[in-house]
Amino acid sequence: ADADLDGARTVLQLSQQRLSFMRTVMAAKWASRAPIEDLAQEASVLDAARAAGTERGLGPETVAGVFAQEISAAKVVQLGWGSQWLLHGYPADEPAPDLTAVRPQIAALTPQIADALVRTDRLNCVRRARARLLREAKIIVTTQYVTARVRRGLVDAILRVRGASRRAPCAGV
Numbered sequence: 001a002d003a004d005l006d007g008a009r010t011v012l013q014l015s016q017q018r019l020s021f022m023r024t025v026m027a028a029k030w031a032s033r034a035p036i037e038d039l040a041q042e043a044s045v046l047d048a049a050r051a052a053g054t055e056r057g058l059g060p061e062t063v064a065g066v067f068a069q070e071i072s073a074a075k076v077v078q079l080g081w082g083s084q085w086l087l088h089g090y091p092a093d094e095p096a097p098d099l100t101a102v103r104p105q106i107a108a109l110t111p112q113i114a115d116a117l118v119r120t121d122r123l124n125c126v127r128r129a130r131a132r133l134l135r136e137a138k139i140i141v142t143t144q145y146v147t148a149r150v151r152r153g154l155v156d157a158i159l160r161v162r163g164a165s166r167r168a169p170c171a172g173v
């Protein structure tokens with residue numbers, strides 16, 4: 001069961017890494033006047049998440065549920081930067097990044113997150129798992145513009161991840 005908490009901690013660390021790309025993503029969109037939300041890109045992220053889950057014996061929709069929260073978090077952070085630049089201007093002489101260069105780096109985190117999720121499928125057997133993870137999330141997920149609600153969304157989605165087949169009872173976990 002401690003392994004499950006450990007796996008969840010790793011997912012939170014990788015989520016923090018993923019969110020730390022979002023300032024760059026927003027800068028690229030700002031320069032090209034592209035909207036924050038890109039539904040085609042979201043669909044491809046969710047497809048990759050389902051496939052990664054299935055490959056690892058996880059319920060694909062439960063893995064997609066985690067990535068739905070990753071995406072929602074990503075948009076909150078981008079909106080934070082967009083608001084900041086609307087109010088105060090985009091930083092002088094900061095070059096515009098290339099979105100097509102950043103997205104592969106973000107995509108590379110998907111299998112890593114899925115690997116860590118494999119270790120969390122018995123989290124439901126861990127005492128006070130939600131409270132413990134919320135406390136961890138506050139320490140680990142510190143990207144600017146992340147809110148308590150964003151952290152809660154991530155933690156709750158992690159707690160819902162399950163193996164694809166029927167589970168043994170918690171006794172002995």
Ligand SMILES: C=C(O[C@@H]1C=C(C(=O)O)C=C[C@H]1O)C(=O)O
Pocket residue numbers: 025036037038039041042045070071072074075103
């Ligand atoms: C990160 C991006 O912004 C948004 C968030 C996404 C994500 O978290 O994967 C995908 C598409 C966008 O709605 C992006 O456009 O790549």
